[in-house]
Amino acid sequence: DSGVTQTPKHLITATGQRVTLRCSPRSGDLSVYWYQQSLDQGLQFLIQYYNGEERAKGNILERFSAQQFPDLHSELNLSSLELGDSALYFCASTVEAHAPGGYTFGSGTRLTVV
Amino acid sequence: DAKTTQPNSMESNEEEPVHLPCNHSTISGTDYIHWYRQLPSQGPEYVIHGLTSNVNNRMASLAIAEDRKSSTLILHRATLRDAAVYYCILRDVGYGGSQGNLIFGKGTKLSVKP
Numbered sequence: 001d002s003g004v005t006q007t008p009k010h011l012i013t014a015t016g017q018r019v020t021l022r023c024s025p026r027s028g029d030l031s032v033y034w035y036q037q038s039l040d041q042g043l044q045f046l047i048q049y050y051n052g053e054e055r056a057k058g059n060i061l062e063r064f065s066a067q068q069f070p071d072l073h074s075e076l077n078l079s080s081l082e083l084g085d086s087a088l089y090f091c092a093s094t095v096e097a098h099a100p101g102g103y104t105f106g107s108g109t110r111l112t113v114v
Numbered sequence: 115d116a117k118t119t120q121p122n123s124m125e126s127n128e129e130e131p132v133h134l135p136c137n138h139s140t141i142s143g144t145d146y147i148h149w150y151r152q153l154p155s156q157g158p159e160y161v162i163h164g165l166t167s168n169v170n171n172r173m174a175s176l177a178i179a180e181d182r183k184s185s186t187l188i189l190h191r192a193t194l195r196d197a198a199v200y201y202c203i204l205r206d207v208g209y210g211g212s213q214g215n216l217i218f219g220k221g222t223k224l225s226v227k228p
Binding site for chain 2: 002004033035042043044045048056058088090092100101102103104105106107108
């Protein structure tokens with residue numbers, strides 16, 4: 001157990017639907033990062049939050065959004081789902097954005113869009 | 115963003131040392147060298163990081179060239195559980211645009227033969 005908790009572990013849904021992925025960071029970590037990993041794209045950085053505020057955006061689609069709540073957990077919302085959104089979604093956390101130490105990753109949510 | 119170059123794949127025999135190379139010729143002064151590994155269907159796992167000096171931990175050693183333009187991750191005795199994709203990443207902890215995000219490349223797929 002890395003200390004980063006992601007739920008659900010697996011999700012199967014239909015095209016056009018909306019889903020919410022949840023991430024609880026490791027205790028004491030303020031910064032949360034979301035990544036998408038599909039077979040042909042590798043690990044793609046989506047978005048970063050620090051203490052409730054958005055800090056950086058990567059290759060995140062407009063259909064996707066995220067937020068970090070006062071208790072520091074984060075949710076990634078994916079809407080108007082397409083077949084190509086099927087992927088593993090990972091959340092990671094660090095103490096703060098500019099600390100040099102490593103990220104702690106969760107075990108991911110496997111999303112299958114049918 | 116500063117980039118790294120790694121071999122696509124490497125092979126090793128069990129219980130032998132493994133040296134995984136990484137080139138990062140455009141590294142800047144605020145870039146830390148990070149290594150992560152990812153086993154199939156799991157989240158990336160932090161291995162080690164360093165700035166200028168060689169580093170050791172329970173998992174591996176990191177040897178950094180004097181000019182910082184290359185580094186080598188050393189697994190002292192490879193086991194079958196070390197078979198994974200290894201990512202060498204530069205993490206900029208300066209207060210510029212990258213916000214310390216980890217940008218993953220394709221990494222090196224390490225195979226370990228019994």
